[in-house]
Amino acid sequence: MTKYLLSDHYSFIAYTVLSVIGIGITATSSVASHYYWLFMVLLFGTGAVARQYYQLENDAAEQKTQSINTALHWLGGLVAAIIVNAFLSSGRIFVEETGLITLLVLALTVYLDGLKTGWRNRVSGIFLALTAVSAAYFDSYVWQLIALASAFIAYSFYKKD
Numbered sequence: 001m002t003k004y005l006l007s008d009h010y011s012f013i014a015y016t017v018l019s020v021i022g023i024g025i026t027a028t029s030s031v032a033s034h035y036y037w038l039f040m041v042l043l044f045g046t047g048a049v050a051r052q053y054y055q056l057e058n059d060a061a062e063q064k065t066q067s068i069n070t071a072l073h074w075l076g077g078l079v080a081a082i083i084v085n086a087f088l089s090s091g092r093i094f095v096e097e098t099g100l101i102t103l104l105v106l107a108l109t110v111y112l113d114g115l116k117t118g119w120r121n122r123v124s125g126i127f128l129a130l131t132a133v134s135a136a137y138f139d140s141y142v143w144q145l146i147a148l149a150s151a152f153i154a155y156s157f158y159k160k161d
Helices: 008-028 033-055 060-090 095-117 119-137 142-158
Strands: none
Touching (some): 008 033, 008 095, 008 142, 119 142
16 A cells, blocks of 8 residues: 555655645745745655655665665755755845755755656656746746646646556
8 A cells, every 4th residue: 555655656746736835835935935845855855765665675685775875865955955044044045045945956856866766756856946947037927837737747647657
């Protein structure tokens, strides 16, 4: 059951739904968004390690190696996000920018994880990067990104492996 729920398809849907929630938070409160995106780095990383662990349940040596590699990859993203928050604490950047930079760190980490795990994570990373760019440059972007997320989820159901 756990292996089924941690499949690439359902992880992609969860990532997309959490990203859409983050879009709403970023659009309404750029001050609080950096906490949300920092938490998402932790949550996405935990999900990626758990998914990697359960996908290789029959090969203990490979399971350990791949889980450690995935954990180190996500630990790098978490350290980068913590450094962004340290810059905020020291006054180097403003609170409004911290959420966008943390979102960009999350987007890059998810995208790079997708180079190993498949197209769904690459699409999630690109979607998160589009969210960061849209929040930085456009006033009205929420409904367009929700429509794009819906299209991605529909395509994932169509290409369900």
